Amino acid sequence: MHPPFFYQIFNKFLNSYSSNVSNTNGPKTTFTLKEFVFRVHLVEILHLQMRSILYVILLVIFQSCASQAKPILIDSEMETNVKENLAYYLYYPEDYEEEPEKDFPLLLFLHGGGESGDSLVTVKRNGPPKLIVQGKKFPFLILAPQNPNAKKWWNTRAVKQLLDSIVDNNRIDKRRIYLTGLSRGGGAAWELAVQYPDTFAAMAVVCGMTPLPYASWINRDMPIWVFHGEKDKSIPFSESETMVAKLKEMGYEVIFTRYPNVGHSAWIKAYETEALYDWxxxxELK
Structure with a gap:
């Protein structure tokens, strides 16, 4: 029992007692100590009950307010900037300067995971860049960027931005832009074909992972040439085999070159295929 409250009850009792005792118009009232304690105890019980009732009322009010709270769905927008620093090689055919009025085809080459990083010279290890170093001449420009992320996929949006910049600042025939890639770069080539179906006139992919569920997004009029080694333990041969079967089933024009006794290095033979470049x-983009 809290002293302040008890004292209040006691004072009220004394006042009542004094009033009753001094009342000359009626019989005098007296209280025993037992009656006094009982009355104080009764008032305290009533006080506790009122506190409990007040608590329940407040709890109900709080729960009622809480139950009225609802999830909020807002609509907004934010402009994002995806930046990638892409180093690259750009090969010009020998007659590019000799024919200033002519627009030339361009081949976009995407290397594999082993050439990723910050040493551009590694891009010359395989594919068309390797053949250029060896002295081979091509009739088209070749754009060979480097994936700066050794343990990440190609940023295909950044690659497309680079390609657009090269096309806009050189004499490029926009209806004769070709696409090729090996291994991780082969997977990126497939991805570019899915994302930008109206950009490329033809595509050659060497042992690349495939976007099978999105095969139908690829331009149906774009010829495709696929190379893969049957002994490939890095990217299973079935990747290309299943993709080619799906594309042919949908009516795509696909050439499939399979190497029975070749592992993941199918790109060596693939890019030495002279008929590929004539093809x-x-x-031309249709």
């Missing part, structure tokens, strides 16, 4: 030169 590219015969294609």
């Amino acid at each position: 590219f030169m015969n294609q």
Whole structure:
């Protein structure tokens, strides 16, 4: 029992007692100590009950307010900037300067995971850049960027931005832009074909992971040449085999070159195939 409250009850009792005792118009009232304690105890019980009732009322009010709170769905927007620093090689055919009025085809080459990083010279290890170092001449420009992330996929949006910049600042025939890639770069080539179906006139992919569920997004009029080694333990041969079967089933024009006794290095034979480059030169965006 809190002293302040008890004293209040006691004072009220004394006042009542004094009033009753001094009342000359009626009989005098007296209280025993037992009656006094009982009355104080009764008042305290009533006080506790009122506190309990007040608590319940407040709890109900709080729960009622809480139950009225609802989830909020807002709409907004934010402009994002995806930045990637892409180093690259750009090869010009020998007659590019000799024919200033002519627009030339361009081949976009995407290397594999082993050439990723910050040493651009590694891009010359495989594919068309390697052949250029060895003295081979091509009839088209070749754009060979480097993926700066050794343990990440190609940023295909950044690659497309680079390609657009090269096309806008050089004499490029926009209806004769070709695409090729090996291994991780082969997977990126497939991805670019899915994301930008109206950009490329033809595509050659060497042992790349495939976007099978999105095969139908690829331009149905774009010829495709796929290379893969049957002994590939890095990217299973079935990746290309299943993708080619799906594309042919949907009516795509696909050439499939399979190497029975070749592992993941199918790109060596693939890019030494002279007919590949003649095939590219015969294609135009439809």
